[in-house]
Amino acid sequence: xxxxxxxxxxxxxxxxxxxxxxxxxxxxxxxxxxxxxxxxxxxxxxxxxxxxxxxxxxxxxxxxxxxxxxxxxxxxxxxxxxxxxxxxxxxxxx
Numbered sequence: 001x002x003x004x005x006x007x008x009x010x011x012x013x014x015x016x017x018x019x020x021x022x023x024x025x026x027x028x029x030x031x032x033x034x035x036x037x038x039x040x041x042x043x044x045x046x047x048x049x050x051x052x053x054x055x056x057x058x059x060x061x062x063x064x065x066x067x068x069x070x071x072x073x074x075x076x077x078x079x080x081x082x083x084x085x086x087x088x089x090x091x092x093x094x
Contacts, residue, residue, distance in 0.1 A: 006028060006029055006030060006031070006089075007026075007028045007085070008028070008082070008085045008086050008089050009082050009085065010038070010052065010078050010081050010082055010085070011078075013026035013028060013038060014026055015038075015040065018039070018042060018043075021042050021043040022041060022042025022043060023039055023040055023041030023042025023043060023044055023046075024039070024040055024041060024042075025037070025038065025039050025040075026038045028085060028088075030088060030089045030091075031089075031093070032089070032090075032091050032092065032093040032094065033058060033059075033093055033094045034056055034057065034058050034063065034066075034088050034089075034091055034094075035056075035057040035058070036054055036055070036056060036057070036084070036085050036088045037054065037055040037057055038052060038053070038054050038081065038085075039052070039053045039054075040052050040053070044074065045072065045074025045075055046074060046075060046076075047075060049077065050074075050075040050076055050077050050080070051076075051077075051078075052076040052077070052078065052080075052081040053072055053073065053074040053075075053076065054072070054073050054076060054081060054084045054085065054088075055072045055073070056068055056069065056088045056091070058094055066088075066091060067091070068084065068087045068088060068091070
């Protein structure tokens with residue numbers, strides 16, 4: 001498992017290579033019980049100008065029922081990814 005912290009900015013995350021699928025992965029855990037799984041490169045929904053993909057997770061599963069999204073959010077710029085991280089951090093505690 002990648003290092004888990006409570007970062008709400010991409011620049012604060014510690015990305016580790018994903019040897020199986022390419023790219024790299026980081027996880028941020030929030031006090032509300034949610035995790036943000038952040039992927040860049042490789043198999044992720046990314047392009048050069050929008051290199052981040054984020055999934056809101058709860059109890060190890062995708063949070064398909066959040067007000068933010070009902071799926072993975074791909075093709076994010078750093079600014080947009082920071083906004084999504086903040087939105088996940090601000091979700092009500094489950």
